[in-house]
Amino acid sequence: MDMNIVDKQRLVVIGNGMAGxxxxxxxxxxxxxxxxxxxxxxxxxxxxxxxxxxxxxxGDKTFDQIVLNSRQWYQDQNxxxxxxxxxxxxxxxxxxxxxAAGTERPYDLxxxxxxxxxxxxxxxxxxxxxxxxxxxxxxxDDMLKVAGPGKRAVVIGGGLLGLEAAHGLNLRGMExxxxxxxxxxxxxxxxxxxxxxxxxxxxxxxxxxYTGANTEAFLGDERVRAVKLKDGTEIPTxxxxxAVGIRPNSGLGRAVGxxxxxxxxxxxxMRTSDPAIFAVGECVEHRGQTYGLVAPIWDMARALADNxxxxxxxxxxxxxxxxRLKVSGIEMFSAGEFMGDKTTEDVVLRDGARGIYKRLxxxxxxxxxxxxxxxxxxxxxxxxxxRQGEALGELRETVIFGPVAASADTADSVMSLPDSSEICGxxxxxxGTILAAIAxxxxxxxxxxxxxxxASASCGSCTGLVEGLLxxxxxxxxxPAAVKPMCKCTSLGHDEVRRRIVGGKLKTIEDAMQILEWxxxxxxxxxxPALNYYMxxxxxxxxxxxxxxxxxxxxMHANIQKDGTYSVVPRMWGGVTSSTELxxxxxxxxxxxxxxxxxxxxxxxxxxxxxxxDLRDVWRDLNAAGMVxxxxxxxxxxxxxxxxxxxxxxxxxxxxxxxxxxxxxMTWGSWHPHKVKLAVSGCPxxxxxxxxxxxxxxxxxxxWDLHIGGNGGIKVRATDFLCKVTTEQEVLEYCGAFLQxxxxxxxxxERTAPYVERVGVPYIQQKMVEDAANRSALYQRFMYAxxxxxxxxxxxxxxxxxxxxxxSPMAEMV
Amino acid sequence: xxGMARDVFFTDVGALNDIPRLGARTVTTAEGDIAxxxxxxxxxxxxxxxxxxxxxxxxxGIVHGRSVTCPLHGWVISxxxxxxxxxxxxxxxxxxVKLEDGRILLGIGAKx
Numbered sequence: 001m002d003m004n005i006v007d008k009q010r011l012v013v014i015g016n017g018m019a020g021x022x023x024x025x026x027x028x029x030x031x032x033x034x035x036x037x038x039x040x041x042x043x044x045x046x047x048x049x050x051x052x053x054x055x056x057x058x059g060d061k062t063f064d065q066i067v068l069n070s071r072q073w074y075q076d077q078n079x080x081x082x083x084x085x086x087x088x089x090x091x092x093x094x095x096x097x098x099x100a101a102g103t104e105r106p107y108d109l110x111x112x113x114x115x116x117x118x119x120x121x122x123x124x125x126x127x128x129x130x131x132x133x134x135x136x137x138x139x140x141d142d143m144l145k146v147a148g149p150g151k152r153a154v155v156i157g158g159g160l161l162g163l164e165a166a167h168g169l170n171l172r173g174m175e176x177x178x179x180x181x182x183x184x185x186x187x188x189x190x191x192x193x194x195x196x197x198x199x200x201x202x203x204x205x206x207x208x209x210y211t212g213a214n215t216e217a218f219l220g221d222e223r224v225r226a227v228k229l230k231d232g233t234e235i236p237t238x239x240x241x242x243a244v245g246i247r248p249n250s251g252l253g254r255a256v257g258x259x260x261x262x263x264x265x266x267x268x269x270m271r272t273s274d275p276a277i278f279a280v281g282e283c284v285e286h287r288g289q290t291y292g293l294v295a296p297i298w299d300m301a302r303a304l305a306d307n308x309x310x311x312x313x314x315x316x317x318x319x320x321x322x323x324r325l326k327v328s329g330i331e332m333f334s335a336g337e338f339m340g341d342k343t344t345e346d347v348v349l350r351d352g353a354r355g356i357y358k359r360l361x362x363x364x365x366x367x368x369x370x371x372x373x374x375x376x377x378x379x380x381x382x383x384x385x386x387r388q389g390e391a392l393g394e395l396r397e398t399v400i401f402g403p404v405a406a407s408a409d410t411a412d413s414v415m416s417l418p419d420s421s422e423i424c425g426x427x428x429x430x431x432g433t434i435l436a437a438i439a440x441x442x443x444x445x446x447x448x449x450x451x452x453x454x455a456s457a458s459c460g461s462c463t464g465l466v467e468g469l470l471x472x473x474x475x476x477x478x479x480p481a482a483v484k485p486m487c488k489c490t491s492l493g494h495d496e497v498r499r500r501i502v503g504g505k506l507k508t509i510e511d512a513m514q515i516l517e518w519x520x521x522x523x524x525x526x527x528x529p530a531l532n533y534y535m536x537x538x539x540x541x542x543x544x545x546x547x548x549x550x551x552x553x554x555x556m557h558a559n560i561q562k563d564g565t566y567s568v569v570p571r572m573w574g575g576v577t578s579s580t581e582l583x584x585x586x587x588x589x590x591x592x593x594x595x596x597x598x599x600x601x602x603x604x605x606x607x608x609x610x611x612x613x614d615l616r617d618v619w620r621d622l623n624a625a626g627m628v629x630x631x632x633x634x635x636x637x638x639x640x641x642x643x644x645x646x647x648x649x650x651x652x653x654x655x656x657x658x659x660x661x662x663x664x665x666m667t668w669g670s671w672h673p674h675k676v677k678l679a680v681s682g683c684p685x686x687x688x689x690x691x692x693x694x695x696x697x698x699x700x701x702x703x704w705d706l707h708i709g710g711n712g713g714i715k716v717r718a719t720d721f722l723c724k725v726t727t728e729q730e731v732l733e734y735c736g737a738f739l740q741x742x743x744x745x746x747x748x749x750e751r752t753a754p755y756v757e758r759v760g761v762p763y764i765q766q767k768m769v770e771d772a773a774n775r776s777a778l779y780q781r782f783m784y785a786x787x788x789x790x791x792x793x794x795x796x797x798x799x800x801x802x803x804x805x806x807x808s809p810m811a812e813m814v
Numbered sequence: 815x816x817g818m819a820r821d822v823f824f825t826d827v828g829a830l831n832d833i834p835r836l837g838a839r840t841v842t843t844a845e846g847d848i849a850x851x852x853x854x855x856x857x858x859x860x861x862x863x864x865x866x867x868x869x870x871x872x873x874x875g876i877v878h879g880r881s882v883t884c885p886l887h888g889w890v891i892s893x894x895x896x897x898x899x900x901x902x903x904x905x906x907x908x909x910x911v912k913l914e915d916g917r918i919l920l921g922i923g924a925k926x
Binding site for chain 1: 825827828832834835836837841842843847850853856870877878879880882885886894
C-alpha cells in the first residue's frame, strides 16, 4: 500500500458495509487518486450484500456469491481495510480515530457508515440461547446450526425481513410460525387486500401466521423452548428469530457529540454537525427521516461523493422507493404512497383465481403509489410512471392493465382457442362440447348451458368464457339475461355470488370480494351483511361471524330505536311464560329504569329504551332467570306464535302450544335471509294467524296442514298451501327442510313471500314434498347448522370472552 | 384534518386497537357524543355521532371504504367530509383527529 504520499487528503471510513463501500466506490469513480482511504469494519468478513442474506439463508446463494468487495479489491484500490476491529472513539480535536484494539488513524475527512442495529424486544427470555436477530452473516450461521427438517422456528415480525427469514427457514424444512403485532402482514409495504393474499399464500406453504399477536416472553431454561403470547398461547419452538425492525446505529456519533436525533443528523450534502465528518446509510437521519431500503441509500452515496470530492453541490433528495419481497414464487411490489389518502383515488384490479391484485393510487391524474401482488411483471413500468410524475391523460383508462393493454375482447379470444381446450375446470368441459351443445339443443343462455353441459355450473369462475362462446356462436342473437347486481360493488347478482361462494369454496368475506372481483376495497353497508349471511349459511361451524359486517341490531343483539337506545325481547317459547320469568322481567325493568314495557305481536314482552351501557347487565339478569335472546332484532327465527290448543280450548283438535314450543326449540338461533316467523294453530279457526306466517301449521282432525310464504307487513300475503302431514315428527322435518331451502336459495333481505313467488309453489313441492330424499337432506343440513347456531348471544356477550368494546364509550371528556 | 389542525387542542382518547377494524367507538363530551371511526386501512376519522337525516348514531353503522352507512335509514355519510353521499344531502360536523404511535388524538375546541 502506498502510505507515503502526504499531499493526499486522508479519508477514514467507519463501517465496511454496503452504504460505506458504495460511497467509496462513488468517490473513486469521481476522483480516483484524491484520497488516501482507510476502512474500519466491525465484522471480520469483507463487504457483502446484506440484501442477499435471505437467499443465503434459503440456500439459494453461497457466501462467496454475495461478497461485494473482495479483499483483493481493497488492495487493488489502495484502500487499507481494518476488518474485525470496532471503532470506539473519535478525537474530533486531533482528527483521530481509534479502534477497540488500539489501532489509530488520523483523518482530514471522516465518513460514518455505521449502519443499524436490529431492534431486540426487551422481553423476558430475550437472552436465552436460540433467540437471535437477522442482520448479519453470523446470524445466518446461528440459524443454520439449528435449522433442519422437523425443527420448529418462530419469527417475530411479519415485515419484509421477517417474512424473508421465515421463507428461508421454511425452505430448510422447519415448521415456521410468524408472529406479527399488526393486524396485517407487511403493513408498511402492502395494503390490507394484498396482505391478505400474501397471508393466504404463506399459509398454503405450511407457515402459521399469527397477526395482531403480541409476544409476552420467551420461555426456557438455557435454550428457548417456546414463545408465549399475551393472550396466553404458547408456541413451542427450537429457534426464535427477531425481525421487528432496525435502529440507526448512531451511538458513536452521539458519544463524540455530533448532533443526533434517532440517527446522526446530516444536511442535504450528507454532512454532520462537524464539517469534517460525513455520514451515510442507515445510521443517518435526514430531514427527520431514517432509511432502511437500499435505493435511497444509493442516492445518498452519490450525493455525498459529489460533495466530498467537490464535483458538484448535489443535494440528497429521497426519491420514491419500491419494495419487492424476495420470496421465490411470490411476486410482490409496492412503491410510493400505496395506502393513498383523502386526496387520492384508487384503481383496483383483482383476479382472484390467479391470485392477482393490483392497486394504483392516483392524485390529480398522476400515479403516486402502486401495489402489485401475484404478478409484478409490470412493476418497472409503473415505477417509471410514478417517478416521472406526469399526468396520465388518456392512459388513465387502461393504465391498470399494464403497458400492453388487452385489446381483444373475451368473445374473440375464447373463440380463437382450439376445440379441445378446457373451459370449465371443475367439471372438465371442453370448448368443443359446449359449442356442440349450443348448436344441437339451441341453447341461448348461461343457465341453458349449465343445465345441459354443467359448464360453469360449479365455481362459476369460467362464466365469462362460456358467455364468450355463446356470443361467438349466436352472434347478435345472444341476449344475456339482465341480472340485477347485488349492489354497486359488484356486477354479479345474489344467486351467482352464492353459487360461486359454495362452488369456489370461498370461506371468508375477503376471499369472496377478492375472487369475485369486488370493485370496492371492503364492500358497502349492503353487500357486507349479505356476504356474511351467505358465509354463515354455506360454512356452518367453519365460518367465523364478522361482527363489523352485521347490521347494528345483530351486532348489539338488541333493536336500535330512533333515539339510539335499544329494545330487549327475551324468548318466550311458544308464547308461554311463567311467574318466575315475569318477575325477573319486572325486576329488570325497575333496576334499569326501563321506560316502556310492551307486549309484542309475537306473544312476547318488549322492554324499550334500554341504554347501550346497560345491555350486558340486563342480559345477565335475564339469563339468570333462564331466559335467552328472542332474536327480535335479527334476520333470524323470531317467534313461534301459538294458540292454546286442545289442552284448554273447547275447539282445539291438537296440542298446538306443545308443538309450537317444540318447533321453537328446534329452530331458534337460525339465521336467515330475512326475519322468519312461525305459528301453530290448534284448529282451522286459526287463532294463531298461521296463514300469514313464513311457515304456518294448522291442526286438523287428521293431522296438520302446512302453509308457506305468508307475511303481514306493507303488503299482506296469505300463505300457499304446501301439503298435509300426519305426525308431529313430519311437521318438524318439513319445517326444517323448508327453512333450509329458503336459507340456501333466498336472496338476502328477500322474505319467504317473495321467494315463494319467485320460484313458485310447484318448485318447492317438487324439492321437498315429492322428493323425500332431498327433504331429508335439507332437514339434516338445517339440523347440522343448528348445532353451531344455537348458542345464546346474550350469554356470550355478557360473559367473560365477549368483545365488550362496542358497549361503552372509549373516552369521556366532560 | 390538515388545514383544521391549527389552534386545535389534541387529547389522547385511546389506542387504535380500542376500535375494531371497520368499526367505531364514541367519545362522550359535554356537547354530545363524537364517533371515532377506524377503516380497513387503519385510517381514523371523527364525526359528531348524529346522522344529518334523523340524528341516528353513526357510530353504530357499517363502515366501508371512507364512509359509513347510518343504521337508522341507510344514509351513507362520508367520513372525510361529514357530507351525505349520493342523492341525500346534509352534513355532520367533523373533528380533527390524528394517529400518533398507535394513540388516537382528538382535536376538540381551541387550546385553553
